[in-house]
Amino acid sequence: MTHSTALIHYTLHLADDGLILGHRNSEWTGHGPILEQDIALSNIALDLIGQARNFYQYAAELINIGGLSGPSNISNPAMGPGLSDGPRSPVTEDQLAYLRDGWDFKNCLLVEQGNGDWAKTILRQFLFSAYQTTLYEKLAQSRDKTLAAIAAKSYKEGVYHLRWSSEWVIRLGDGTEESHTRMNNALDELWKFTGELHTAATYELETAAKAISPDLSTLQPLWKEKVKEVFDEAGITYPPSVWMQTGGKEGRHTEHLGYVLAEMQFLQRAYPGCEW
Amino acid sequence: MAENQWPLWEVFIRSKQGLDHKHAGSLHAADAQMAIENARDVYTRRMEGVSIWVVESKYVHASSPDDATSFYEPANDKVYRHPTFYDLPDELKHM
Amino acid sequence: MRVNIHHMSVQDLEKIFQDKIDADIRIEPKDWMPDAYRKTLIRQMSQHAHSEIVGMLPEANWITRAPTLRRKATLIAKVQDEAGHGLYLYAATETLGAGREELLEQLHTGKAKYSSIFNYPTLTWADMGAIGWLVDGAAIMNQVPLCRASYGPYARAMVRICKEESFHQRQGFEILLTLSKGSAGQRRMCQDAIDRWWWPSVMMFGPNDDASPHTAQSMQWKIKRFSNDELRQRFVDICAEQVKILGMTIPDPDLKWNEQRQHYDFGAIDWDEFWNVVKGNGPCNKERLAARVRAHEEGAWVREAATAHAEKRELKKDRA
Numbered sequence: 169m170t171h172s173t174a175l176i177h178y179t180l181h182l183a184d185d186g187l188i189l190g191h192r193n194s195e196w197t198g199h200g201p202i203l204e205q206d207i208a209l210s211n212i213a214l215d216l217i218g219q220a221r222n223f224y225q226y227a228a229e230l231i232n233i234g235g236l237s238g239p240s241n242i243s244n245p246a247m248g249p250g251l252s253d254g255p256r257s258p259v260t261e262d263q264l265a266y267l268r269d270g271w272d273f274k275n276c277l278l279v280e281q282g283n284g285d286w287a288k289t290i291l292r293q294f295l296f297s298a299y300q301t302t303l304y305e306k307l308a309q310s311r312d313k314t315l316a317a318i319a320a321k322s323y324k325e326g327v328y329h330l331r332w333s334s335e336w337v338i339r340l341g342d343g344t345e346e347s348h349t350r351m352n353n354a355l356d357e358l359w360k361f362t363g364e365l366h367t368a369a370t371y372e373l374e375t376a377a378k379a380i381s382p383d384l385s386t387l388q389p390l391w392k393e394k395v396k397e398v399f400d401e402a403g404i405t406y407p408p409s410v411w412m413q414t415g416g417k418e419g420r421h422t423e424h425l426g427y428v429l430a431e432m433q434f435l436q437r438a439y440p441g442c443e444w
Numbered sequence: 445m446a447e448n449q450w451p452l453w454e455v456f457i458r459s460k461q462g463l464d465h466k467h468a469g470s471l472h473a474a475d476a477q478m479a480i481e482n483a484r485d486v487y488t489r490r491m492e493g494v495s496i497w498v499v500e501s502k503y504v505h506a507s508s509p510d511d512a513t514s515f516y517e518p519a520n521d522k523v524y525r526h527p528t529f530y531d532l533p534d535e536l537k538h539m
Numbered sequence: 540m541r542v543n544i545h546h547m548s549v550q551d552l553e554k555i556f557q558d559k560i561d562a563d564i565r566i567e568p569k570d571w572m573p574d575a576y577r578k579t580l581i582r583q584m585s586q587h588a589h590s591e592i593v594g595m596l597p598e599a600n601w602i603t604r605a606p607t608l609r610r611k612a613t614l615i616a617k618v619q620d621e622a623g624h625g626l627y628l629y630a631a632t633e634t635l636g637a638g639r640e641e642l643l644e645q646l647h648t649g650k651a652k653y654s655s656i657f658n659y660p661t662l663t664w665a666d667m668g669a670i671g672w673l674v675d676g677a678a679i680m681n682q683v684p685l686c687r688a689s690y691g692p693y694a695r696a697m698v699r700i701c702k703e704e705s706f707h708q709r710q711g712f713e714i715l716l717t718l719s720k721g722s723a724g725q726r727r728m729c730q731d732a733i734d735r736w737w738w739p740s741v742m743m744f745g746p747n748d749d750a751s752p753h754t755a756q757s758m759q760w761k762i763k764r765f766s767n768d769e770l771r772q773r774f775v776d777i778c779a780e781q782v783k784i785l786g787m788t789i790p791d792p793d794l795k796w797n798e799q800r801q802h803y804d805f806g807a808i809d810w811d812e813f814w815n816v817v818k819g820n821g822p823c824n825k826e827r828l829a830a831r832v833r834a835h836e837e838g839a840w841v842r843e844a845a846t847a848h849a850e851k852r853e854l855k856k857d858r859a
Contacts, residue, residue, distance in 0.1 A: 187608075191603060191611075194602050194603065194611075194615050195602075195603060197595070197599050197602055197615055197618050197619060197622075198592075198595035198596050198598075198599035198618060198622075198830075198834075199599070199830065199833075199834045200622075200834065200838065201834070201835075201837065201838025201839075201841035201842060202838055202841070202842055203592065203622050203625060203626045203629075204626065205841075206619075206622050207619055207622045207623060207626070210615055210616075210618070210619040210622070211619070213615055214612055214615055214616060214619070217608060217611060217612050217615070218612065220608070221608050221609075221612070224608070261608055262606075262607045262608060265608055266606070266607075285837070286837075286838070286841045338848070339844060339845050339848040340841075340844050340848075342847075342848045342851060343843070343844025343845060343846075343847040343848040344840070344843055344844045344847045346840050346843075346844070347840060347841070347843075347844030347847075350840070428603075431603050431604055432603060432604065434604055435604060435605075435606035435664055436606055439722065439724055439725065442606075442721050442722050442724075442725055443717055443720070443721055444606035444607045444610055444664075444714075444717060444718075
């Protein structure tokens with residue numbers, strides 16, 4: 169794997185995390201438990217999709233530059249057949265989002281899990297934001313100036329998401345017997361997907377070695393500390409070690425992603441090559 | 445039914461440094477922290493603010509319209525409180 | 540001197556009230572107002588609020604299928620604005636003494652109405668364009684005059700809403716414009732959406748003036764500033780021109796410029812359909828209401844938990 173392929177994969181991974189979680193959160197728009205919170209979650213969806221767009225645009229730029237200097241990167245099957253087939257016009261953010269299949273998506277498994285109830289959605293956001301803020305804080309120091317700039321901007325948004333979701337975890341954990349039970353059920357469903365957050369994919373090992381991305385193992389203790397602190401206040405027990413599911417970052421997903429993509433990509437697939 | 449309703453809060457927003465907080469509207473929230481965040485999400489989506497105050501609506505005490513005449517009309521004939529009341533020559537500068 | 544309203548006759552109070560309105564002085568929450576004015580306002584404002592939140596549903600239906608990232612973000616922002624507009628209007632209605640929970644109850648039990656337009660389905664992506672252009676266009680035409688409504692909190696909410704609404708119509712037209720320049724399939728989608736949304740949009744202005752008995756009173760109170768037919772005519776005139784830019788047609792064979800009237804003539808409205816959709820026989824009445832009820836009911840435990848937590852925290856603070 170060349171340096172730039174790892175960088176492209178890593179950038180796509182960051183983009184996919186944002187898009188899939190933003191997409192999931194946006195499923196709540198119009199259906200939230202109260203108007204004020206409907207608006208709040210839609211805001212988070214917008215932030216995440218905005219971050220995804222920045223990363224996709226950068227990935228497209230890298231792919232297009234690579235394509236100019238030689239066809240090897242762009243025709244890499246890992247980029248997706250939708251991108252390597254046919255005439256070689258410049259890749260766009262939308263092609264990356266709408267024309268890759270599940271095995272090319274590099275989001276972690278956590279973000280593709282279904283919304284479930286408000287407790288599950290909140291917990292998913294919290295576990296992810298706790299990871300994303302520590303990641304972005306470090307990524308803002310990346311040797312890759314573009315990634316550093318996107319991370320620095322996105323970090324500010326992430327801090328708010330973390331604050332908002334932390335408060336909700338505490339509210340639900342502490343609130344009523346029902347909300348406490350629902351929070352524990354959500355934890356039971358989601359915990360097995362948290363290990364992947366700090367397990368490096370092959371391209372992440374490379375980007376970390378080049379000081380493009382932080383060493384994930386250094387982020388893990390920070391994440392645990394934050395999660396523990398909030399769980400303590402919420403009256404939730406930090407779960408013991410369990411067998412963790414991984415693979416999303418390498419393109420091996422749960423069944424959920426296929427449906428997300430089928431819905432999301434429908435128009436681009438049914439009417440190929442159109443402007444929208 | 446109504447006891448499940450989160451209390452109502454009044455929202456005041458400072459649109460930029462140097463200006464007063466101004467009433468923007470109201471919203472429901474379970475506590476002050478949530479009210480501030482809801483206000484941020486509801487009333488500053490288009491960069492309308494740099495600072496937020498919230499106060500639970502039940503703590504706002506208002507003058508009564510019944511008192512309007514006795515409250516505000518007495519100020520009508522106190523024109524001497526306004527600078528334009530004083531007749532001074534045009535040659536006088538910086539005053 | 541204290542003016543004690545309790546010593547004044549209702550006639551005197553009504554005269555003072557109407558004089559204020561005639562002089563374009565806004566009525567504020569604590570001011571005396573006739574019961575009928577309060578009731579009419581609560582009905583009108585809450586209906587508008589309900590329309591905003593039910594109106595989120597047909598568009599939210601396409602958020603997960605929006606064809607580009609830019610369109611997806613815009614659509615989320617737009618539907619989110621509608622939640623905001625509903626919120627501003629509920630808040631304004633609350634100043635009249637009607638709590639949001641009570642108003643929602645009226646919506647959920649079918650006692651309160653909302654705009655019938657949202658009982659039509661969104662079948663293709665082009666519907667996002669048609670809703671923005673036609674439905675929001677009609678709504679704006681209704682709403683702009685309400686920025687000068689006599690009731691202060693209502694007028695202020697409308698000012699905020701109209702300011703935010705301005706991007707909605709533009710994004711809708713842009714969607715249609717893009718489709719109109721696209722493939723044959725996209726152009727077909729574009730025309731089909733205009734065909735389906737045109738008449739329901741024209742109906743949004745409500746019954747003809749002669750069948751609208753409350754208009755005179757509402758206009759005297761300045762909570763309605765133009766009649767249904769005046770606004771409808773204005774809407775038709777504008778759209779009949781705008782559709783030319785799209786190179787599409789409006790599905791009305793009787794639509795013709797009338798030189799003498801200096802307005803477009805247009806065909807008869809199917810009031811049978813209108814009243815049927817109002818009464819609950821539209822294609823999506825049941826689904827829309829069910830979706831709102833479900834969101835509210837499934838949110839009950841969330842709202843309770845937040846209240847319980849807030850109470851516990853207060854208690855802890857008091858003990859400390």
